[in-house]
Amino acid sequence: KAGVTQTPRYLIKTRGQQVTLSCSPISGHRSVSWYQQTPGQGLQFLFEYFSETQRNKGNFPGRFSGRQFSNSRSEMNVSTLELGDSALYLCASSTLAGVENEQFFGPGTRLTVL
Amino acid sequence: QKEVEQNSGPLSVPEGAIASLNCTYSDRVSQSFFWYRQYSGKSPELIMSIYSNGDKEDGRFTAQLNKASQYVSLLIRDSQPSDSATYLCAVPGGSYIPTFGRGTSLIVHP
Numbered sequence: 148k149a150g151v152t153q154t155p156r157y158l159i160k161t162r163g164q165q166v167t168l169s170c171s172p173i174s175g176h177r178s179v180s181w182y183q184q185t186p187g188q189g190l191q192f193l194f195e196y197f198s199e200t201q202r203n204k205g206n207f208p209g210r211f212s213g214r215q216f217s218n219s220r221s222e223m224n225v226s227t228l229e230l231g232d233s234a235l236y237l238c239a240s241s242t243l244a245g246v247e248n249e250q251f252f253g254p255g256t257r258l259t260v261l
Numbered sequence: 262q263k264e265v266e267q268n269s270g271p272l273s274v275p276e277g278a279i280a281s282l283n284c285t286y287s288d289r290v291s292q293s294f295f296w297y298r299q300y301s302g303k304s305p306e307l308i309m310s311i312y313s314n315g316d317k318e319d320g321r322f323t324a325q326l327n328k329a330s331q332y333v334s335l336l337i338r339d340s341q342p343s344d345s346a347t348y349l350c351a352v353p354g355g356s357y358i359p360t361f362g363r364g365t366s367l368i369v370h371p
Contacts, residue, residue: 180359190305190349190361205358237304247293247353252304 148174151240151253159259165226168256172219172240178202179221180246181213184235184255196221197244225258233260263288265352267362274369280337282365284350287331294326294333295351298344299364305349309335340369 152171160166172179181193192205196215213223219240225232235257239250264287274280282296293312297305311317311324311333323336333352337344347364354360 189363192358192360203358235304245353246359249295249307249310251307252297255304 151238151251153236153238153253153256155256156254157257157259159261160228161261162228162230164228165224166228166258167222167224168236168238168258170221170223170238170240170253172221172238173251176240176242176251177219178241178244178248178250179215179219180239180241180250181221181223182237182239183207184237185233190237192246193223195244195246202244203246228260230260233258263352263354263358263360265350265360265362267348267350267365269363270366271368272365274340274367276340276342276369276371278340278369280340280344280367280369282335282337282348282350282367283332284334284352284362285332286350286352286354286360288352288354288360289328289331291328291352291354293353294324296322296324296333296335297349297351297361299347299349301346337367340367342369342371345369 178197180195184190194204195202215221235255237255238253241248296309299305309324321338325334349364350362
């Protein structure tokens with residue numbers, strides 16, 4: 148069974164631009180969560196989607212948004228990029244709703260904001 | 262503010278030894294606990310989940326949970342150089358927002 152896939156793997160943007168990242172979960176998984184990982188803050192939860200609905204959200208500004216499609220694929224968008232948004236963005240999928248279940252991570256998208 | 266604490270290390274052990282990694286958490290309502298392994302430049306990989314007090318064994322890995330003392334640990338027996346990585350403890354907690362520890366760096370030297 149194929150794992151979680153994320154595209155693109157690397158991205159370079161400049162301040163003020165916006166970016167869209169994509170995640171395809173493991174086949175049959177309906178929950179998709181997004182995380183930001185930086186050396187300074189570690190791994191931080193952004194939001195979780197299940198059946199096209201956002202179930203919960205971490206402590207990030209409204210510039211960070213996401214959505215999920217009927218095939219469970221998910222996208223996250225960051226508008227008005229700031230230098231501090233440079234990070235590894237990880238997507239994780241799970242069979243069941245709720246981050247209290249086992250989650251499987253994709254390879255991540257490395258975003259660099261110049 | 263929920264907290265998950267891990268010793269950042271590095272924890273250095275010789276090949277063949279037992280590596281012991283510890284994690285404490287503050288959210289008493291947590292019911293599930295996870296250990297992830299992350300190699301440098303890679304994404305986290307789930308290696309153990311534990312939900313009940315006591316020990317859970319899977320191959321060379323044993324997870325131990327003590328809810329009364331609010332700690333969860335990971336033991337790696339017969340440590341190999343390929344086990345060298347950062348180990349992250351994850352505690353979803355009652356608010357359904359997962360909190361990850363900062364991770365413990367493990368170095369297994371030949």
